[in-house]
Amino acid sequence: MDKKQNKENSNIRLAFFLNLGFTIVEIVGGITINSIAIISDAIHDLGDTLSLGLAWFLGYYSEKKEDKNYTYGYRRYSLLAALINTTVLIIGSFIIFYNAIPRLFNPQSTNATGMIGFAVLGILVNGLAVFKTKGGHSLNEKVVSWHLLEDVLGWIAVLVVGIIMYFKDIPILDPILSIIITFYILYNVIINFKKTILLFLQAVPENIDLNKIIKRFEKIDKVISTHHTHIWSLDSEYHVLTTHLVVDKSASLDDLIKIKEEARKKIQDLNMEHITIEFDFNEKNCTLGKKL
Known part of the structure; x- marks a missing residue:
């Protein structure tokens, strides 16, 4: 505590x-x-x-x-x-x-x-x-x-x-x-x-603007777009974020590490307790919503 x-x-x-x-x-x-x-x-x-x-x-x-x-x-x-x-x-x-x-x-x-x-x-x-x-x-x-x-x-x-x-x-x-x-x-x-x-009901906390966060992510070098970005709060102070970042196909492993670090920095002022970032190279390849 x-x-x-x-x-x-x-x-x-x-x-x-x-x-x-x-x-x-x-x-x-x-x-x-x-x-x-x-x-x-x-x-x-x-x-x-x-x-x-x-x-x-x-x-x-x-x-x-x-x-x-x-x-x-x-x-x-x-x-x-x-x-x-x-x-x-x-x-x-x-x-x-x-x-x-x-x-x-x-x-x-x-x-x-x-x-x-x-x-x-x-x-x-x-x-x-x-x-x-x-x-x-x-x-x-x-x-x-x-x-x-x-x-x-x-x-x-x-x-x-x-x-x-x-x-x-x-x-x-x-x-x-x-x-x-x-x-x-x-x-x-x-x-x-x-x-x-x-x-x-897991609504986005009132002091967080989801669109601004998405724009922050999309300004990161080699990030093309974002989707499946979700935010909810554990107790009104500490929050949870998950997102998919669509990155350029030329991105290397080092690029992906840098992108993830930069994405975390973009939201470090928002008390995110748990952050999950997944990379896609094409939105069509995203597994969410697809039947196995």
Whole structure:
């Protein structure tokens, strides 16, 4: 496991333990101050904790080296974690809508002092976790960061409402802020959900232009054309490329070695984990698609 991947897994592990500890505090505190709102949020955070634990485990598991069963390694388990957590976030958002919308028509008073206390603690705990995960490059860590940001924004809303309600009882503010924040989070989560699904379906990663890569290859000396060029991603960071280069019939063995070296240099900035380059001297001689 390289340093960057180890750091990302360490950040998710820290977020997991922070969330777990805060969930326990919420359950005890909610029972103590007799607040169903805090207890409900504790249940929500328990779900977050399970998701973070899954992200941590699958993120670590994804760093296993290739074997006879997974010849490309286990990196796609990181994508699986991102997909599961994104799904949990989407379901959670609709649960919030389900509970918040009725309160627009039937606002309920809450314990303002308790809300303020738990909101401050929630902002500190989840804010630290967001700070540690916000710079992640993998989809897994990005989804985790959005998961935690949702909690931070939620607690900020609780704090604002708690302060206002400490001086004046306006309970409808709680569901209004919850709905606004949930819309914001849901919008960004759906974007990441779409990216994750596309990567699962082996679409070309969004930051890679396939046509530009083909043009780079075709500018190499003695390369006539390219075909069967395919790119897909293992985990949104590390990619796989296969291509056939049609080369001039006069190309010698030394020329072929140089062409392959040059082709690899052309894509060295794209985090290609596995590269397969095959040579053809004539497109008609390509064996792909031909019956044996």
